[in-house]
Amino acid sequence: GAGVSQTPSNKVTEKGKYVELRCDPISGHTALYWYRQSLGQGPEFLIYFQGTGAADDSGLPNDRFFAVRPEGSVSTLKIQRTERGDSAVYLCASSFGPKGSPLHFGNGTRLTVT
Amino acid sequence: AQSVSQHNHHVILSEAASLELGCNYSYGGTVNLFWYVQYPGQHLQLLLKYFSGDPLVKGIKGFEAEFIKSKFSFNLRKPSVQWSDTAEYFCAVFNTGKLIFGQGTTLQVKP
Numbered sequence: 001g002a003g004v005s006q007t008p009s010n011k012v013t014e015k016g017k018y019v020e021l022r023c024d025p026i027s028g029h030t031a032l033y034w035y036r037q038s039l040g041q042g043p044e045f046l047i048y049f050q051g052t053g054a055a056d057d058s059g060l061p062n063d064r065f066f067a068v069r070p071e072g073s074v075s076t077l078k079i080q081r082t083e084r085g086d087s088a089v090y091l092c093a094s095s096f097g098p099k100g101s102p103l104h105f106g107n108g109t110r111l112t113v114t
Numbered sequence: 115a116q117s118v119s120q121h122n123h124h125v126i127l128s129e130a131a132s133l134e135l136g137c138n139y140s141y142g143g144t145v146n147l148f149w150y151v152q153y154p155g156q157h158l159q160l161l162l163k164y165f166s167g168d169p170l171v172k173g174i175k176g177f178e179a180e181f182i183k184s185k186f187s188f189n190l191r192k193p194s195v196q197w198s199d200t201a202e203y204f205c206a207v208f209n210t211g212k213l214i215f216g217q218g219t220t221l222q223v224k225p
Binding site for chain 1: 118120143148150155156157158159163168174208210213217218
């Protein structure tokens with residue numbers, strides 16, 4: 001079946017601009033996660049949703065970052081006033097629930113802020 | 115806060131050599147533990163997982179890991195590596211609804 005789909009695969013934007021990154025989870029997965037991965041580092045947790053609500057957003061670095069999942073399926077990560085330090089690969093993952101079910105990851109969106 | 119530490123950042127082996135990658139976690143309660151692998155140009159994939167029971171867990175492609183509770187460790191092993199095992203390996207612990215990753219180990223296998 002289809003895996004987790006992330007679009008775009010690459011995004012180049014100028015400092016100060018607004019960007020949206022989209023994630024389509026695996027059908028039937030109720031939990032959706034966003035991570036950020038910098039070169040040479042492991043994925044860093046940002047936020048996760050259980051259904052439509054954000055169950056834990058403790059990893060969002062500041063208020064420029066926001067994510068939504070209005071219908072409990074597709075999610076969008078939004079970054080306002082982008083900074084060069086936001087450049088990274090943004091990963092989305094989904095699972096059947098928050099009880100330790102394995103996460104299935106997408107290929108990520110590589111964000112470059114110039 | 116929970117954390118995961120992977121001791122080896124970059125490992126280079128020849129084909130047929132044995133592999134052991136170290137992983138330690140900081141959380142003292144019940145944990146679910148994972149190893150993920152990321153092959154060049156591909157997404158993160160689950161290699162194996164430990165929830166409970168037998169502390170020796172077998173995964174895909176001949177990999178296994180041993181959970182040692184007293185040492186807070188979950189080391190990954192493979193008796194004989196292949197060139198196709200060249201990848202980045204991440205240990206992770208699942209706690210309070212989310213997966214916490216280590217910084218990863220890059221494995222390079224020379225043919």
